Amino acid sequence: MAIIRSSLIVSTLALFFYASCTDAHVSLTPKFAEPGQNLTTAFHIPHGCNGSATTGIFVTVPDAITLLTPQQVNNWTLTTTYRDESNQSISTISWFGGVLAPKDSLDFPMTLSLPNSDLSTQSNVTLYFPVVQTCQVGTANWTALGNDKEGEPAPTLVIVKNATQAAADAIAIKNNATTSTTSSSAAASQASSVASSIYAGALPFAAVIGTLAIAL
Ligand SMILES: *[C@@H]1O[C@H](CO)[C@@H](O)[C@H](O)[C@H]1NC(C)=O
Ligand SMILES: *[C@@H]1O[C@H](CO)[C@@H](O)[C@H](O)[C@H]1NC(C)=O
Ligand SMILES: *[C@@H]1O[C@H](CO)[C@@H](O)[C@H](O)[C@H]1NC(C)=O
Ligand SMILES: *[C@@H]1O[C@H](CO)[C@@H](O)[C@H](O)[C@H]1NC(C)=O
Ligand SMILES: *[C@@H]1O[C@H](CO)[C@@H](O)[C@H](O)[C@H]1NC(C)=O
Ligand SMILES: *[C@@H]1O[C@H](CO)[C@@H](O)[C@H](O)[C@H]1NC(C)=O
Numbered sequence: 001m002a003i004i005r006s007s008l009i010v011s012t013l014a015l016f017f018y019a020s021c022t023d024a025h026v027s028l029t030p031k032f033a034e035p036g037q038n039l040t041t042a043f044h045i046p047h048g049c050n051g052s053a054t055t056g057i058f059v060t061v062p063d064a065i066t067l068l069t070p071q072q073v074n075n076w077t078l079t080t081t082y083r084d085e086s087n088q089s090i091s092t093i094s095w096f097g098g099v100l101a102p103k104d105s106l107d108f109p110m111t112l113s114l115p116n117s118d119l120s121t122q123s124n125v126t127l128y129f130p131v132v133q134t135c136q137v138g139t140a141n142w143t144a145l146g147n148d149k150e151g152e153p154a155p156t157l158v159i160v161k162n163a164t165q166a167a168a169d170a171i172a173i174k175n176n177a178t179t180s181t182t183s184s185s186a187a188a189s190q191a192s193s194v195a196s197s198i199y200a201g202a203l204p205f206a207a208v209i210g211t212l213a214i215a216l
């Protein structure tokens, strides 16, 4: 059972790295999860602010997430604040002090526990993680919720009954909407190198090998 579960998660990760290659928005990858699941996901920063290098990522954690562990990223300082003085539940995360060239992308990972959302009367629950991206010149506010018009859309985590199915559907919709410019082998090798570099520390060794096998 554990093996089946981990291979499902790994294939979801692999699909999502493929899907996120051309995404120009700050987003969570992967972004679909199931009620009560423990998930390792990452803020994918695709580029700087209007041509300026990224120097900080400031995240507001939604109230529904009470168990979360952000991960260190080399050359970036990680700080957190808590909802109350018991220091149990993280409310904000910052990674700052690095310099990410304007055209470069980088992932800032975390593991978290999803709430046990009731999906009997709704198909999904969307959690928003507003992000302010600071740059050497200017900022980008990825803080718009739902249909807000102010700022860029906030990264979302979508709780669904079948995260594997939701991920596949999202890729199908995306592939219909855009013509792919990367060959599948180039995309797959990019996916495997990103996945192994980010998740090597977070997933069991066998799962990382599984990611490589699927991507290849
Ligand atoms: C998620 O992680 C927490 C903390 O490590 C653990 O207590 C819990 O049992 C895990 N839940 C699942 C569904 O694996
Ligand atoms: C982005 O940079 C260009 C050229 O430096 C400038 O003309 C434009 O106003 C900037 N856009 C924003 C939204 O800051
Ligand atoms: C961290 O900074 C050092 C010194 O500037 C540099 O050599 C190294 O490549 C950086 N590491 C990463 C992962 O960016
Ligand atoms: C919570 O964190 C603050 C700031 O680091 C610290 O002063 C305080 O003692 C901590 N409280 C507990 C219960 O650990
Ligand atoms: C989430 O639910 C909304 C309506 O409640 C629906 O429009 C949307 O397509 C759903 N998204 C997914 C990924 O299921
Ligand atoms: C982002 O929000 C801050 C604070 O509300 C504001 O000062 C800044 O101008 C905004 N940046 C952009 C690019 O809209």
Ligand SMILES: *[C@@H]1O[C@H](CO)[C@@H](O)[C@H](O)[C@H]1NC(C)=O
Binding pocket: 162, 164, 165, 168
């Ligand atoms: C989830 O979706 C996958 C892929 O479409 C499917 O094979 C699997 O049976 C679904 N699982 C459930 C519990 O619906």
Ligand SMILES: *[C@@H]1O[C@H](CO)[C@@H](O)[C@H](O)[C@H]1NC(C)=O
Binding pocket: 169, 172, 173, 176
């Ligand atoms: C993709 O396009 C095909 C043909 O236009 C259509 O049959 C299919 O339903 C579309 N799939 C999605 C997920 O939009």
